[in-house]
Amino acid sequence: MSETKYTKWVACWGNATSITDRTAAVYAKDITLRYPIRICFSGCKLRFRFSNLTGTEPIEITNSFVSPAGATSQQSKEPVAITFSGSQAVQIQPGQEIESDEIAYNVTAGETINVSMYFAGYTQMNAGTLITGPLSSGKYTYGNYATADELPAELTRNTNWFYFLNTVDVLTEESNHALVCFGDSITAQSWPDYLAQQAWDAGIRNVSVIRRAVSGTRILREYNCITYAAYGLKGATRFPIELNVAGATTLIIQHGINDIIHPVGVEVNKFRPWSDMPTTADLIKGVQEIYLPHARKLKLKIYSGTLLPIYGWRTYDEGRDVIRNAFNEWLRTSDQFDGCVDFDVAVRDVADTKKFAEGFDSGDHLHPSEKAYQAMAAAALQILQ
Structure with missing residues (x-):
């Protein structure tokens, strides 16, 4: 895909980040979050914003990946690591948001990608937003399955809480x-x-x-x-x-x-x-x-x-x-x-x-x-x- 026609960064998906519902269970550990994101523009690069805006302590993303959700993508099916100054792991301080490196990744308008995040250690799940709609759903899985093509059904549940993932930008027309x-x-x-x-x-x-x-x-x-x-x-x-x-x-x-x-x-x-x-x-x-x-x-x-x-x-x-x-x-x-x-x-x-x-x-x-x-x-x- 030629990059010459793609000169402008535009958000193609985004939610607010707020305070999650306070329950007795506030922490998660050894968990994968996966969110399908519909891409509305064709482009050649992606970048991702992650947020701990309402957290009260640091959280660490062990690694995160982007991969095609269907077989029609121009991108190979192999997951591509999302990096931060070249590193896969990133710590986000309370009250802060962080933007990833620009990731070379070809997308076509109308396709869906998966954004998957793995958290190895205890993670305060305070920063997220509850949303619903025909394009808005996610999954969480116990264990490290961020690079898995399919999540194991016996360890996976659907969720409408979107944690940490705040915005996806595409370099487009x-x-x-x-x-x-x-x-x-x-x-x-x-x-x-x-x-x-x-x-x-x-x-x-x-x-x-x-x-x-x-x-x-x-x-x-x-x-x-x-x-x-x-x-x-x-x-x-x-x-x-x-x-x-x-x-x-x-x-x-x-x-x-x-x-x-x-x-x-x-x-x-x-x-x-x-x-x-x-x-x-x-x-x-x-x-x-x-x-x-x-x-x-x-x-x-x-x-x-x-x-x-x-x-x-x-x-x-x-x-x-x-x-x-x-x-x-x-x-x-x-x-x-x-x-x-x-x-x-x-x-x-x-x-x-x-x-x-x-x-x-x-x-x-x-x-x-x-x-x-x-x-x-x-x-x-x-x-x-």
Whole structure:
């Protein structure tokens, strides 16, 4: 493959890194993680970012490899080592992210590669993100199987926790670029994957969809307790880190519903005081002061994403919905964005707009169904056409 046409690094896959759910089992040992990554651009080199952003002690990757997940790859089936200043082993300090060497590796748009990591010693599993969707799944295996063609079924389980692997970049053509989807659990679930599939099916082959989303996160605040640690970092902490995306040109922000639905009062939950409840003005100010200046500094086109219906959610009341609707109206009409992806309109009931449309509610009255996530993707697809 000629390298002359490949001159630009662009992220082709990415997730946020946050705090994993705190359970009694915090460490792993002698374990292999394998994540299949769909490659949306052809190119001749790869590089990988690994993150221990939310760890509290160093972690060491014993070795890691990239290999084709199918038989159609132009690359030989032999795994290729991912190196760091020439070494396979790397230690990542707490709060840090590290980028690999550039790896010569031919990829073709549409293929899938496997990224496999082996951890020989005790490893604190604090840095990771839970994501779902048709393109988002991984596996873990007990033992060292990072170079194995197939993982042993009797030692392997599926997982939707993506630990340590943060971003995959490809050296590709100048015309390719990345769209960043920033948000909470709504975005950590399926619509970004459906958007990637719908864009591909529509013949839009020059854009990647990079998901930077963490369930439970808020714009304005974060929790300082192990019960809700997995709800992640506040917007001011997350945003500058997660917007580190090679080749990014466009951003969709769909964030803020957790600020509205979380507070219940200390008499109900000691960690969720009423003082955390924002006004609409607070949410607008948060977006204006935290998100917009940094995104403009990066010269990104910025699209707002409206908040979805919450009628029937366990903390629903009319006052919260007043805030949501007023915030949505600002997201739709503000000239501080380059446009709006109206997710609310895409999934709400026409006759009763405070609720999800029939078949669009997952059942908890907060998260959409898979059918609704496809509708959200279709709404976002319009900005790519």
